[in-house]
Amino acid sequence: MPEGHTIHRAARLQRELIVGGAVRVESPQGRFSEAALDLDGAVLRGIEAYGKHLVYDFGDDRYVHVHLGLFGRFRMGRGEPPEARGAERVRFASECGWVSLGGPTACDLISDDERRRLLARLGPDPLRGDARPAPMIERIARSSAPIGTLLMDQSVVAGIGNVYRAELLFRARVHPATPGRSLEGDTVRGLWRDARTLLREGERSGRIVTTRPADRPHPRGGVRRGEQYYVYHRTACPCRLCETPIAAALQAARTVYWCPSCQRAGR
DNA sequence: GTGGGATGGGCAA
DNA sequence: TGCCCCTCCCACA
Numbered sequence: 001m002p003e004g005h006t007i008h009r010a011a012r013l014q015r016e017l018i019v020g021g022a023v024r025v026e027s028p029q030g031r032f033s034e035a036a037l038d039l040d041g042a043v044l045r046g047i048e049a050y051g052k053h054l055v056y057d058f059g060d061d062r063y064v065h066v067h068l069g070l071f072g073r074f075r076m077g078r079g080e081p082p083e084a085r086g087a088e089r090v091r092f093a094s095e096c097g098w099v100s101l102g103g104p105t106a107c108d109l110i111s112d113d114e115r116r117r118l119l120a121r122l123g124p125d126p127l128r129g130d131a132r133p134a135p136m137i138e139r140i141a142r143s144s145a146p147i148g149t150l151l152m153d154q155s156v157v158a159g160i161g162n163v164y165r166a167e168l169l170f171r172a173r174v175h176p177a178t179p180g181r182s183l184e185g186d187t188v189r190g191l192w193r194d195a196r197t198l199l200r201e202g203e204r205s206g207r208i209v210t211t212r213p214a215d216r217p218h219p220r221g222g223v224r225r226g227e228q229y230y231v232y233h234r235t236a237c238p239c240r241l242c243e244t245p246i247a248a249a250l251q252a253a254r255t256v257y258w259c260p261s262c263q264r265a266g267r
Numbered sequence: 268g269t270g271g272g273a274t275g276g277g278c279a280a
Numbered sequence: 281t282g283c284c285c286c287t288c289c290c291a292c293a
Contacts (some may be wrong), residue, residue: 106276
C-alpha cells in the first residue's frame, strides 16, 4: 500500500532491524543476484526515504534504490528470517532482524551520481523535515494543469498518491479539475500543510485515515472499515457532509473522486 | 477456483 | 495516451 507514508515508515522500522552492521544480502528470486553477491556482508550505513523512493547506503558508492510501485511489498521482522518464498526479489538479514522485498517496480544497485539524479527529479517531500514547499507552490502557480494532476506529479510534490490526492482536495474543498494557477497561494500552502499532517499520521499508524472523528458514524470507537475516507473509492456513496453522491473520473490516468457539491469546479 | 482491479511509474508513440 | 511490469486480494461464481 505504497504512498509516501508507507515508504517513510518502512525506512524507520528497517533502520532498527538492519542498519549499522554487516548485512547478508540474497535474491531468492534471482533477479537481483549479481548485485546481491557484490553487497553480501557489507555494512549498511543508512536508509533514506524520499517521496515514494527508498535508498539503502552500503558505502563504497553503492546504493540500493527501491520503488514499490503498485505491487511491491515489504515483510520484516526480528530474529531469523522465515523460509524463502518464491517471488522474493531481495532479502536483507542482520544479527537483529530481516527485511524481505517482493514485487517492486524498481530494485537496483546505483551509484551516488545516479542517486543524485533520482533526487533531482523529485519535488519537496512533506514527510522530510528539511523539505521546503516553495518549489511546489511555484510550480502550481505557473501551471494550467488541473490540481488533481499536479498533486500526483512527483516532480511537483513527492509522496502523494491517489488516495491522498483525492482526500487532500476534499478537505480543502477544491475541485480536482481546478487549474493550478487559478488557486490562491494560501490554498496551496494549506494543501502542503495538510499533506504533512495526513502523511505524518499515516507514517505513525501505517494506515491512511483522513476523516475527522466528527464526520464518522462512530466517533469514539476505532476507525472502522469504510469510514477512513471522505471520497476515495466512494463512487455514488453519499458525501459524509452533504449527502451528494460522490463523483469519479479519470485524471492523470487514475481515478479521482470528489464531491460535486462540497468541491466547487474551478476555472 | 478465478479474474479483474489496485495506494505507480517508465516508456514508446 | 496506452501499454507493460508482475503481485496480492477480494468479489463473485
